[in-house]
Amino acid sequence: MDVKHILVPGLGRRDVSAARTLLEDALLGAAAAVAAVVIVLTTSGNGRHPDALGWALLLAAHIPSAFRRRAPLRAFLGLVVCVAPYHALNYNHTAPMVVSMTALYTIAATGRTLRTLFLGAGVLGIMLGVKFAEGMTEGTEALRISGWIVAFLLVGVIVRVHRQYVASVVERAERAERTREEEARRRVAEERLRVARDLHDLLAHSITLVGVQTSVAAHVLQADPDRLDRAAVAKALDDIAETCRTARGELRATLEVLRAGPDDSRGPLPGLDGLPDLAEAARTAGATVDLSVENMEAPPAVGAAAYRIVQEALTNAVRHGGPGLTVRVGIRSRGDALHLRIADDGAPPPPPSPDPGPAPDRPPGFGLLGMRERARSVGGTLDAGPRAQGGFEVAAVLPTGGHP
Numbered sequence: 001m002d003v004k005h006i007l008v009p010g011l012g013r014r015d016v017s018a019a020r021t022l023l024e025d026a027l028l029g030a031a032a033a034v035a036a037v038v039i040v041l042t043t044s045g046n047g048r049h050p051d052a053l054g055w056a057l058l059l060a061a062h063i064p065s066a067f068r069r070r071a072p073l074r075a076f077l078g079l080v081v082c083v084a085p086y087h088a089l090n091y092n093h094t095a096p097m098v099v100s101m102t103a104l105y106t107i108a109a110t111g112r113t114l115r116t117l118f119l120g121a122g123v124l125g126i127m128l129g130v131k132f133a134e135g136m137t138e139g140t141e142a143l144r145i146s147g148w149i150v151a152f153l154l155v156g157v158i159v160r161v162h163r164q165y166v167a168s169v170v171e172r173a174e175r176a177e178r179t180r181e182e183e184a185r186r187r188v189a190e191e192r193l194r195v196a197r198d199l200h201d202l203l204a205h206s207i208t209l210v211g212v213q214t215s216v217a218a219h220v221l222q223a224d225p226d227r228l229d230r231a232a233v234a235k236a237l238d239d240i241a242e243t244c245r246t247a248r249g250e251l252r253a254t255l256e257v258l259r260a261g262p263d264d265s266r267g268p269l270p271g272l273d274g275l276p277d278l279a280e281a282a283r284t285a286g287a288t289v290d291l292s293v294e295n296m297e298a299p300p301a302v303g304a305a306a307y308r309i310v311q312e313a314l315t316n317a318v319r320h321g322g323p324g325l326t327v328r329v330g331i332r333s334r335g336d337a338l339h340l341r342i343a344d345d346g347a348p349p350p351p352p353s354p355d356p357g358p359a360p361d362r363p364p365g366f367g368l369l370g371m372r373e374r375a376r377s378v379g380g381t382l383d384a385g386p387r388a389q390g391g392f393e394v395a396a397v398l399p400t401g402g403h404p
Contacts, residue, residue, distance in 0.1 A: 021069055029065030032102060036062070036095040047092040054091040057082050062099050072110045076103045076119075101152045108156025109163075120153045184369070191370040214240060271303030272331065275310055279329065282314045287325040287344075289314070295333035302398045305374040306331065306340055309382065312371050313342035313394040321346025321391070337380070338400055343393040371396070 036058055040050060050058055064078030083096050104123070108116040124146050132139035217236035272293060279289040298306065310329060317327050327344045368384050371394065375382035380398035387393045 018070065022066055025068050025070075026066035028102070029062045029068075029099070032065060032099040033059055033062040035098045039095045039097075040092050043092065043094055046094050047090050050091045050095075054086065054089065057086040057089075058091070058095055061086065061096050065099055065102065068103065068106045069110070072106050073115075076107055079103050097148075101148065104149060105152045105156040108153045109160045110156075113157060116153055116157060120149065124149060188369055188373065191373045270307040271300065272298060272306060273303075274307055275329070275331070278307075278311050278314055282318055282327060287314075287318050287321070287327055290326070290328045292329065293331045295331070295338070298333075298338055298398075298400055299378075302338055302378050302380075302400055305378045305380070305398055306338060306396075308374045309340060309371045309394065309396055310342060313384075317342070317344040317346060317392065333400070336400055338398040340396040340398065341393070342395075343387065343391060345389075345391040 040058070048054075061079050061082035064075040064082075066075075067078075068075045079099065083100060086096060087093060104120070107119055111119075127149075128139065128142050128146065130142075132142070214236075217233055217240070221233065272295075275291060275293060279291040282289045310331075314327060314329070317325060321327075321344045325344055325346050327342065330339075330341045332339045371384070372382050375396050375398060378398050380396055382394065382396040384392070384394045
């Protein structure tokens with residue numbers, strides 16, 4: 001039995017059936033009945049000892065408690081039907097106190113504030129009117145008891161307000177989590193669509209180039225068959241083969257993230273030659289950028305991926321690094337791969353927390369997802385994280401397929 005959900009009606013435990021709720025409230029009513037019997041047997045002077053009718057009314061008053069959460073108002077009215085004649089016949093007035101206060105608390109914890117005010121005012125008005133009509137002594141005693149009634153009603157209202165606040169916080173947290181996941185999926189989908197569009201531009205360029213080179217070869221063959229320029233034909237065919245190999249490699253590398261999307265008008269793919277402009281933009285934002293590019297040549301898709309990675313890394317550094325930021329961007333060609341390293345000396349990461357969640361200092365987010373998608377689109381890898389000496393570092397390896 002979960003005492004918390006019994007004492008706080010309507011707390012919203014979704015997996016509890018109606019039968020379970022009925023059983024729990026029935027057990028609570030039985031406990032209140034046992035308490036009433038004990039009070040009758042151990043106290044005197046506050047009304048006469050119940051006879052058979054008094055015992056019947058007292059025990060019957062506890063039966064509606066079994067329905068207090070399913071039908072709070074009707075359960076309270078059923079209690080009043082039994083308790084009113086019980087008090088009118090001057091039986092032990094303390095005995096039904098437990099079940100009566102439980103019913104008042106339930107009314108306040110499950111209903112609206114206006115209903116609680118009307119019901120509490122009605123109960124207090126009837127009780128005080130009857131008692132003061134009997135004499136000042138009885139009226140004074142009724143005033144003392146009315147304090148308990150008001151206290152239980154206030155507790156019920158406070159519990160209801162707190163329950164509503166907790167439910168709103170949980171609902172906002174769930175909505176924020178859903179929104180965050182949807183935003184992450186949307187950002188990743190946008191990045192993949194952008195990769196697909198870049199690939200479209202690359203393939204369109206390659207196919208056009210193949211068409212031009214083929215036309216050149218055909219023109220050389222047809223212009224003067226008797227004086228065939230074999231060197232020109234061989235060069236044209238070699239260019240066609242190289243273009244096809246490059247396009248095939250780029251297509252295979254980006255196939256896993258390719259997403260169909262509507263074509264739009266875009267300029268040429270950004271590449272390594274656009275890095276000085278990125279560095280200048282970061283300098284304009286107040287950062288000191290040390291740009292070192294050893295090799296300015298790379299396949300178009302690799303150059304575009306490197307450009308986007310450097311762009312996102314510089315943006316994150318300027319956004320999170322703080323004042324006096326220095327960023328070092330290094331691009332080196334090693335073997336058949338392009339090595340990128342973007343490191344800043346921004347604010348150091350916070351000390352480790354016992355919470356296993358991500359650290360608040362530039363945690364992995366949408367920007368890192370986009371950079372990893374860019375690296376993966378050309379068959380490369382990317383690592384990012386805080387540096388031991390402070391700041392943040394992004395390192396990527398992008399295969400070039402032997403391109404010089």
